[in-house]
Amino acid sequence: MARTVASPTIVPPAQSELRALAPEPTGVAILGARAIELARVGHELYSVFVRTLYYCARGRREPGAILQQMYEIGNRSVFFLTVVMGFIGMILVFQAGLQAKRVVPDLTLLGATYLELLIRDLAASIGALMLATRVGAGIAAEIGSMVVTEQVDALRMTAADPIDYLVKPRFIASVLMTTCLIIWSAAVAFGSGMITAYTAFDVQPRTFMNMSLVDAGDLTIGLAKCVAYGAAIPVVSAHSGLSTFGGSEGVGWATTRAVVNSSLAVIMLNMFISAAGFLVFPG
Amino acid sequence: MSSPRSIEVKVGILILTAVGLLAAFILVMGGLNFQPTYPIYVDFDNPGGLQTGAPVKIAGVKVGKIVDVQFRGAEPKTNKREPLVRMKVTVEKRYAQSVHENSIFYVTTQGVLGEQFLAIEPGSSDRPVLAEGGVVRGLDPPRLDMLLSESYELLHTAVSAVRDNRAEFSEAFDGLRQTLKGTGGFFDRNGQKIDRITSNVEQLTADAQGLMKKAGDKYVDNAQIDRILANVDHVTIAAAKDVPPIMADAKETLASAKRIANSLGNEAELAKIKQVVSDASDLVKMAKGATSDAQALLSHVKRGKGTVGALVMDEQLYDDLQEMARDLKHNPWKFFWKE
Numbered sequence: 257m258a259r260t261v262a263s264p265t266i267v268p269p270a271q272s273e274l275r276a277l278a279p280e281p282t283g284v285a286i287l288g289a290r291a292i293e294l295a296r297v298g299h300e301l302y303s304v305f306v307r308t309l310y311y312c313a314r315g316r317r318e319p320g321a322i323l324q325q326m327y328e329i330g331n332r333s334v335f336f337l338t339v340v341m342g343f344i345g346m347i348l349v350f351q352a353g354l355q356a357k358r359v360v361p362d363l364t365l366l367g368a369t370y371l372e373l374l375i376r377d378l379a380a381s382i383g384a385l386m387l388a389t390r391v392g393a394g395i396a397a398e399i400g401s402m403v404v405t406e407q408v409d410a411l412r413m414t415a416a417d418p419i420d421y422l423v424k425p426r427f428i429a430s431v432l433m434t435t436c437l438i439i440w441s442a443a444v445a446f447g448s449g450m451i452t453a454y455t456a457f458d459v460q461p462r463t464f465m466n467m468s469l470v471d472a473g474d475l476t477i478g479l480a481k482c483v484a485y486g487a488a489i490p491v492v493s494a495h496s497g498l499s500t501f502g503g504s505e506g507v508g509w510a511t512t513r514a515v516v517n518s519s520l521a522v523i524m525l526n527m528f529i530s531a532a533g534f535l536v537f538p539g
Numbered sequence: 540m541s542s543p544r545s546i547e548v549k550v551g552i553l554i555l556t557a558v559g560l561l562a563a564f565i566l567v568m569g570g571l572n573f574q575p576t577y578p579i580y581v582d583f584d585n586p587g588g589l590q591t592g593a594p595v596k597i598a599g600v601k602v603g604k605i606v607d608v609q610f611r612g613a614e615p616k617t618n619k620r621e622p623l624v625r626m627k628v629t630v631e632k633r634y635a636q637s638v639h640e641n642s643i644f645y646v647t648t649q650g651v652l653g654e655q656f657l658a659i660e661p662g663s664s665d666r667p668v669l670a671e672g673g674v675v676r677g678l679d680p681p682r683l684d685m686l687l688s689e690s691y692e693l694l695h696t697a698v699s700a701v702r703d704n705r706a707e708f709s710e711a712f713d714g715l716r717q718t719l720k721g722t723g724g725f726f727d728r729n730g731q732k733i734d735r736i737t738s739n740v741e742q743l744t745a746d747a748q749g750l751m752k753k754a755g756d757k758y759v760d761n762a763q764i765d766r767i768l769a770n771v772d773h774v775t776i777a778a779a780k781d782v783p784p785i786m787a788d789a790k791e792t793l794a795s796a797k798r799i800a801n802s803l804g805n806e807a808e809l810a811k812i813k814q815v816v817s818d819a820s821d822l823v824k825m826a827k828g829a830t831s832d833a834q835a836l837l838s839h840v841k842r843g844k845g846t847v848g849a850l851v852m853d854e855q856l857y858d859d860l861q862e863m864a865r866d867l868k869h870n871p872w873k874f875f876w877k878e
Contacts, residue, residue, distance in 0.1 A: 327546045330553050365653050436557030443560050467568045468601075469654060471592060475565070 300499070304419060305491045308427045311420040321425040329391050329426070330433030337441045340386050341379070345445030346452045348378070353457045363457050367464030370449055375470055375478045376533070379442035381526050384485035387434055388518035392493035395426055396514030399497025400507040408498070423494040427487065434486030435479070442478075473537025481529050488521040576603060576629035580674040581644045581657065582622035587680045588655050589646050595628050595657045597637055603630035605657060622676065628657065639666045645678035655680075 281289045353366055399422055402408050408418045453459040496514035500506045583589075586608075595603040607627035630638060639662035647658050657677075669675065701708060726733065758764055803809065840847055849856055867873060 323547060323550060326550045331546075331549045334553065365649065368653075432554070436554050439557040439560050440553075467564075468594065468649065470568055475568070 297495075301491060301495050304423065304495045304498070305487075307417070307419045308423050308491060308494075311417070311424045312428060315420045315424055318425065322428050325425045325429035326433050328394070329387075329429050330437060333387060333390055333433075333437055334440065336390060337383060337386055337437055338444050341383060341441035341445040342448040344378075344382055345374075345448035348445070349449035349452045350456055353453060353459075357457070363453070363459050364463055365466070365469075366453055366457070366459055367450065368466035368469040371446060371465075371467060372469040372474055374442050374445055374449075376474045377478075377481070377526065377530065379445060380438050380478055380481035380485060381522065383438040383441040384434065384481070384489065384522045385519055387437065387485070388489050388493075388522055389515050391430060391434075392489050392496075392514045392518035393511050395490055395493035396497040396500075396511045397507060399423075399494055400500035400510035401504075403498060403500040404503050404507055418498065419494075423490065423498075426490045426494065430490040431483055431486040434489070435482040438478075438482045438485075471537075473533065477529060477533035477537065480533070481526065484525045484529060485522050488525055489518045492518045492521050574631040574633065576631050577635060577671045578606075579628045579630055579638070579669060580672070581626045581628055581677040582674065583624045583626065583646075583677045584622050584679050585682065586624055586626065586677065587646050589626070589657060590655075593654065593656050595630060595659065597634060597659045597661060602634040602637075602659070603628055625674075626657070626677070636668060637661045638669045639663060640669050640673075641666050642669060642675070643678055644675055646680040 349366065349370055352370065353363055356363060356366060399408070399418075402418075402422070408422075411418045411421055450461050450464045453464050454461055493514040496510045496517060500510040502509075589605065589608070591605055591608050593605045594601045595605065605626050606629050609625045609627070610623065611621060611625050612623040638659060642662035643660035645658055645660070646655055648655050803812070841852060
């Protein structure tokens with residue numbers, strides 16, 4: 257253990273011994289090693305996701321655990337998300353209004369465009385990034401500490417898949433609660449934006465609350481993003497937690513990795529869903 | 540940690556809030572509208588960027604939406620030019636009374652950069668309401684792109700023309716400048732004259748006006764003129780009546796003269812006539828001489844010379860004769876004897 261702590265990266269003893277035997281990769285080999293590592297992580301993520309879906313359909317019924325996770329993921333995040341989205345709504349409207357004023361001094365459509373942007377993209381993406389920091393870190397830390405204290409191994413000993421026991425309730429709770437939280441945060445961001453527009457640019461709330469630019473396509477894209485982020489965050493975080501090694505410091509690394517990877521997943525999914533949405537609902 | 544029951548309540552509240560917000564949003568968004576609608580077809584040649592789902596508004600109030608945009612240019616029906624695009628529009632039935640047959644359908648935008656929508660100008664209320672499924676012609680929006688490209692073309696032509704003919708333009712402008720300068724100088728120099736001419740012309744026109752008025756009074760609004768005209772009229776009528784017979788007579792006379800001339804055509808006749816004429820002339824001369832003798836005689840008599848003259852002209856003689864005649868009347872025997 258002492259040797260592991262001394263080394264700059266956290267590597268299990270078995271691997272570091274193997275490293276000592278094998279030569280360090282250099283040059284192009286580094287690139288290849290990284291690529292193989294990326295492919296392996298991708299495959300593991302895919303495996304976790306598929307198994308989670310499988311257990312959602314075929315696994316044990318435990319509504320208590322799901323409810324508990326819904327409370328942890330949902331209700332405990334409401335205050336945090338409300339504050340963050342409230343401020344972000346104010347900032348977005350203020351900056352957008354300032355820029356728009358330079359181009360066209362006509363802010364009657366500020367609310368309409370802001371609402372479309374919020375529903376299509378910003379509410380889901382910013383909310384999910386915030387949730388990734390809070391929920392992802394929580395899931396990774398919880399599962400990671402169970403891994404390092406060998407509780408997961410104990411589960412496996414009793415022929416119970418830790419994904420069924422640990423990941424599935426979090427997954428279901430996250431999909432439901434992320435959607436609810438993002439709808440709530442969109443409302444909060446719109447409300448704070450409306451107040452900002454009224455105080456800073458004298459745009460009447462009645463004018464600001466203009467839904468003419470929002471159509472069913474925008475709403476579909478927004479809801480699809482909610483579900484996708486709600487599914488991606490627990491899967492990525494649980495994978496980070498399950499691949500924890502190296503004691504309490506390993507738990508810290510796993511938490512960091514969970515937040516970074518969840519955020520990356522959110523951004524990449526955003527790109528893919530936006531592109532698909534643009535193809536399906538042009539304009 | 541909270542009790543399981545309170546956790547369930549809190550999670551339920553969160554879910555209900557979110558679902559309620561979503562439902563309210565969808566309702567407000569207008570995606571679900573249960574008002575009964577009726578269709579209208581609006582034809583355009585180029586409706587700009589109007590898309591399916593765009594709102595239809597009367598005076599800014601949303602009354603329906605565009606449900607279908609059909610391109611009909613490919614249908615070879617008749618030789619008549621059909622509008623290229625037909626839009627199916629559904630309008631809520633409660634607004635049907637506001638859409639008349641002479642309503643104007645036009646495309647406009649919301650705000651400066653807003654989305655496009657179809658606006659309806661309701662039309663006059665004395666015209667009947669537009670029937671369900673009626674087809675109307677929409678007012679095409681102004682083609683800003685065409686305007687830009689065409690004005691670009693125009694500007695380009697103008698600019699290249701100016702660039703290629705710079706020397707000519709400068710010459711033309713120089714000439715124009717000199718002309719203007721010369722005209723200005725002329726007016727400067729002859730200002731007083733021109734003023735005088737102007738006032739004279741003014742006077743002249745005033746005089747002419749007076750003259751015209753007087754002439755009008757005298758020669759137009761005058762009964763005499765009317766009479767003269769009437770007379771002329773009569774004369775012309777009479778002439779028209781008389782001229783044809785006169786003309787016929789003249790023709791006849793001319794024909795006779797011609798005949799006479801023809802008959803006088805040969806030499807012998809002419810010589811004869813000459814002879815006759817010269818004889819006549821001698822006769823006339825002799826007659827003249829006789830006449831002058833007679834005249835001299837008469838004048839002689841007039842002067843009381845000669846016996847006849849004294850008899851005619853001397854009153855004394857007349858008196859004597861009268862007295863002798865009276866005396867004879869009273870004393871007829873005096874012829875026979877002496878006292």
